[in-house]
Amino acid sequence: MPPWPHEEKYLFFEVRIDRYGVLVNGSSSKIMIDFPMYVVEDSTLRVMGSLELNSSVILLLGGLHSISGDMGGGVSSNVYPVLSLPYIFEDVEILSVGDGGRVEVAYNGTFLTLKPGESWNYSYSVVEEFMDGFFNITVTIAVENYGYLSVIGGDSLVHCRCCEIWERP
Structure with missing residues (x-):
């Protein structure tokens, strides 16, 4: 396990799935x-807990799910070290990483190349049964290339992106 903060910078790519019901x-x-397990702040990825980081890591993937509206609320997220490509998270496929941190992805027949600082999103609506009711759910798939970030880990900081509240355990 590397010391924290880690001296290297890692390419950070986020896949966010928001469901508003x-x-x-x-x-x-x-x-x-x-269960928010990371936050990006000032070119730094702050991770709750620890990660196995080494020269085999191609990029770090932030996988985030959120719910809001009549369904409830909150965020669940995690960081996954990607060691080989292609890599699939939900229905987003990371195909390759190019010069300067460009990330090529595919989603539902759409192919994209995102440079650091670029993002893309797609929304659709569906009626689904959830718990005790039927909901009209707007699903937004958002991907963002944050570029190369320093990584800090530990158990001292959690940031809830859904309500912008800092908590210190």
Whole structure:
């Protein structure tokens, strides 16, 4: 396990899946999730806990799920060291990493190349059964290339992106 903060910078790429639900039939038993495991701040990736970082890491993938609206609220996220490509998270496929940190991805037949600092999103609506009701859910898939970041880990800081509250355990 490397010392923290790690001296190297790592390419950080985030896949975010936001689900906003409006109750259309039945009842709403809101759930709350609260497992944010990272935050990006001032060119630094702050990770709750630790990661195995070495020269085999191609990039770090931030996988984030959030819910809001009548379904409940909150964020669950984690950081995954990507050691080989292609790599699939949910339906987003990371195909390659190019010069300067360009990341090539595919989603649902759409192929993209994102340079550091670039992002892309796609939204669609679906009616789904969730808990005790049926919800009209707007799903937004967002991908963002944060570029090369310093990495700091430990158990001292959690940041909840959904409500912008800092907590110190």
